[in-house]
Amino acid sequence: MRLSQLFTKTSRNVPADETAKNAQLLIQAGFINKEMAGVYAYLPLGKIVLDNIVQIIREEMNAIGGQEISLTALQGKEVWETSGRWSDEVVDVWFRTKLANGTELGLAPTHEEPLTAMMKRFIDSYKDLPAFPYQFQIKFRNELRSKSGLMRGREFLMKDLYSFSTDQAQHEAFYEKIIEAYHKVFERLGLGDITYKTFASGGSFSKYSHEFQTLSPVGEDTIYVHEAKKLAINKEVFTDEVLADLGINRDELVEQTAVEVGNIFTLGTKFSEALDLTYNAEAGGSQPVFMGSYGIGPSRLMGLIAEHFADDKGLVWPENVAPAKVYLARLGDQPAVVKQADELYDRLTTAGVLVLYDDRDMRAGEKFADADLLGIPYRIVISEKTVAADSYELKARQADTAQMVKLDEVLKTLGVTA
């Protein structure tokens, strides 16, 4: 993409109505636009980042049998009344609205009910199980207070997968698989080392649920980390009983603040019984389907990644989620310089490398500052110097200095095979 064509631009001023670093940087760099408190629009570069995160999650969900769907945001109240969750006393974050004829509607804060109801069309027999539908959907939650930029919005993107199994044993087999899949997701997002499977409060069908907590000073949760076992315990369930269950001594744990980036739940037959989702068992007889739910917040992850990797010059995206791999800064518009820059841009683009080509008529300092602020992993400068040396000036985002290298070295660094 040529920056001269990109309609967004960076700002030298930090927005005054945000204090969260992720929101400040993402707005300043033109990745997102604030619509209202806790509600953000995604601009071209931000949309690419979000899509990259989504794609990583999608690939890992598909790898374990997930099938992507897209449910609706508009919800009629009947199915929620059946499960008891239409009530404000039970779910206090509903956004409610009405049809023109007065029919009550809500904007979905989650999707257990409509999906469970829908699956009645397709689940009749044990032969139809298990099933793992999932979606990426904007959830609406009327929080009393949104905060921390993308970390906690009133409207946010969520990947929610639901498992439908014959019984607890079949359910647990999948539960273990999704834990592994989640670890892969966070590994690919560059957060593997600081993300812990965390024991949290369960429900009527399991003693615990599991959260995936990423260490961060801006986190809202307190967890107790067992580094050797690579797990953690949420403060909300931190008791002697839990320690005994896990065979852990209190002095092996370190208290940390963390951000909940994922949460997996054994739902059991809570929703299937409420909504009458049953199947005919192999041995005969009707049984309620055994369910689980599994969430990850891509938009929250984007905020967390922005916040976690940023330095004093701006964003620093991991390669897997960066809006481009290379920031190609062309200094000046002399024909030879333009030629070298255009040719490299074409070469890399053809090879499938995403390049932000800064072909704008701006000074070097501004281009360098934007390259840093946008957080693109590699910066390549083309100038009279590089033309004269038949070389390219290459610098990783976090490197202190640039190096003059030949084309093959550029291609090798960027993983382009000749």
Next chain:
RNA sequence: CGGGGAGUGGCGCAGUCUGGUAGCGCGCGCGGUUUGGGACCGUGAGGUCGCAGGUUCGAAUCCUGUCUCCCCGACCA
């Protein structure tokens, strides 16, 4: 929802205490000089001070109400 802070050109701010119809930086247009870490000179465009009432000869400034944003708390992917 309780407590605290704040709303003034696109963005960041000063002016409010001590009323006299608005100023600075960035950005933007035009002309010129520049050109490797956010250049400089000149010249322009752009706001009626969140909104609604009220006090006053006169309100960004005082009073009342209201909306919005941020932070802490309570609550949450």
